[in-house]
Amino acid sequence: MPEDIAEVYRNTYPALVRFLYRKVWDAERAEDLAQEAFARALIHRPENTRGWLFVVAANMARDEARRAAREKRHLTLLKSEPDAVHSSPEEDIDAETRTLRVRAALDELTPRDREALLLWDAGMSYDEIAAQTGLARGAIGTTLARARRRLVEAYDAGLEGGQHVARG
Amino acid sequence: MSHVDEGTLHAYLDGELPSAERAALEAHLADCATCRASLAEERALLERASALLGSARPVERPAPPFEQLQRTPKPSQWRVRHAFAWAASIALALGLGYYLRNPRLAPGPAATPATVDQPVVVAADRAATERVSTHEEKRAAPARPRQPAADSLMPAPADERARAAQQRRADSAPRAEASGLGASAQPAPAGSVAPAPAAAIQARDSLALARQPLRLEEVVVTGRAAANAVASAPAPRDRSALTAWPIISRGIARSLLGADPVGLPGLATRRIRRSPGTDGMVVVEQAVDSSTVIQIFQRPASTNALSDSSGRGYYNSVQRERADRLARFVKGLRVEITGPLSADSLNRLLEQVAPLP
Numbered sequence: 342m343p344e345d346i347a348e349v350y351r352n353t354y355p356a357l358v359r360f361l362y363r364k365v366w367d368a369e370r371a372e373d374l375a376q377e378a379f380a381r382a383l384i385h386r387p388e389n390t391r392g393w394l395f396v397v398a399a400n401m402a403r404d405e406a407r408r409a410a411r412e413k414r415h416l417t418l419l420k421s422e423p424d425a426v427h428s429s430p431e432e433d434i435d436a437e438t439r440t441l442r443v444r445a446a447l448d449e450l451t452p453r454d455r456e457a458l459l460l461w462d463a464g465m466s467y468d469e470i471a472a473q474t475g476l477a478r479g480a481i482g483t484t485l486a487r488a489r490r491r492l493v494e495a496y497d498a499g500l501e502g503g504q505h506v507a508r509g
Numbered sequence: 510m511s512h513v514d515e516g517t518l519h520a521y522l523d524g525e526l527p528s529a530e531r532a533a534l535e536a537h538l539a540d541c542a543t544c545r546a547s548l549a550e551e552r553a554l555l556e557r558a559s560a561l562l563g564s565a566r567p568v569e570r571p572a573p574p575f576e577q578l579q580r581t582p583k584p585s586q587w588r589v590r591h592a593f594a595w596a597a598s599i600a601l602a603l604g605l606g607y608y609l610r611n612p613r614l615a616p617g618p619a620a621t622p623a624t625v626d627q628p629v630v631v632a633a634d635r636a637a638t639e640r641v642s643t644h645e646e647k648r649a650a651p652a653r654p655r656q657p658a659a660d661s662l663m664p665a666p667a668d669e670r671a672r673a674a675q676q677r678r679a680d681s682a683p684r685a686e687a688s689g690l691g692a693s694a695q696p697a698p699a700g701s702v703a704p705a706p707a708a709a710i711q712a713r714d715s716l717a718l719a720r721q722p723l724r725l726e727e728v729v730v731t732g733r734a735a736a737n738a739v740a741s742a743p744a745p746r747d748r749s750a751l752t753a754w755p756i757i758s759r760g761i762a763r764s765l766l767g768a769d770p771v772g773l774p775g776l777a778t779r780r781i782r783r784s785p786g787t788d789g790m791v792v793v794e795q796a797v798d799s800s801t802v803i804q805i806f807q808r809p810a811s812t813n814a815l816s817d818s819s820g821r822g823y824y825n826s827v828q829r830e831r832a833d834r835l836a837r838f839v840k841g842l843r844v845e846i847t848g849p850l851s852a853d854s855l856n857r858l859l860e861q862v863a864p865l866p
Contacts, residue, residue: 345758345759345760346575347575348758348759350572350575350578351572351575351777351778352778352779352780352781354572354777355569355572355777355779355796356779358567358569359566359567359569362565362566362567363562363565363566368567368568371567372567372570376573376578379575379578380578383578436564439564439565440564440565443561443562443564443565444565446561447565458558458562459562461523462559462562464779464780466525467520467523467525480516481520481525482515482516482517482518482519482520482521482523482525482526483514483515483516483519484516485516485519485520485523486515486516486518486519486551486554488558489519489554489555489557489558490515490554490558492558492561492562493554493557493558493561496561
């Protein structure tokens, strides 16, 4: 029997938005995509709603990234100016800057490590992460250990190098 | 047993190590200083990674009513908004280019490093564009002259977009402060209880957004509690042994308890779990904000929760870790509350516990 989707919606929506945000890096788009994922769940009525939602959300985020890449090429053609914002001094680190740095650091992870980390952070158990990523359950700990280490190292390296925000 | 690998340590810290392995690991840790040191290192790494991820999160807004989803399952909606946003970002990029090309319009030193010859991508993506727009917004008045350029190209969108960006920025301000506080307060010394107004504001804000606002004025979130909340982001400790507790629906919780599960009306319910034992214990996990989860343990007041051993393991470990866990009776349920907040805050939250709407 399919779970009560309204229930899952209440419990999972914030985690799904957060999960999507760390893929599309736009709060509004993350919310839109999360809502669309739930709307699709209402049509498909999957057995394991929560797991299904994260799979669908990951796929939507991937399509989204491809589209964003295409648009970026268009924008590049439009020619533009250097970005003064990027030269902000170290003391001025605000939340936005930190988000950009974390984003850059996450980009340094392999897709699989990143996925495991984001799923864990979205509140999934090792079993659920294993089911979602196809990794063996016994490998999740090692995967997360590596993902966490790379995240922290890449973040710190970004601080030293000052190249952190130039990606994207 | 040879030294423990980091994967096992992380699984242990995440509370995801099967019980047999866990026992073996704990026995080994008791004897092996090297592995204890590794464990401390991995724990620090894990907490640091959680804090970093926690600082990169969207402003949490309440979920739109579920019924609204049911009525409008239209993918077109966000595509339209997306296309529109793209158009707006081009307009912004052009407007910015115009603005930077006219040095006499530049109001301050912030715009002077604009060396026009370098071919660099500015509006590489929307996030970057938004950053630019909000920075522009800060020096709004002198920056006015750029508006006509943007307006003539794309009048309404640019305007609305900017307003939305500004609005979002306003929304995110208290949260940004709070996460800044978390990062700087990470090595907070044990006894420090500096008041953290930012965190209090943050908590109040997220509550104010909810449908049934909770009166949180009296709740004092101390600096230490706030630092804990961010540093241990999705609180691995809280979810450790708890993962053995199956997630259940509200309906099942109701039938187990013989009454509606209780919690803090106005806070988002993350999940409801039941004890793996037969003690009828149910725990409602609610988010004060995206990184602070409180747990509200409840069971019918008539049963003895400690009669069952499988539930007791977790229960006792919580008791050990949280001497400040508090209890109260609500509508025939015995209710206890725990979370990464001060005993005082928890106590006040406990007073407001009521059957969930």
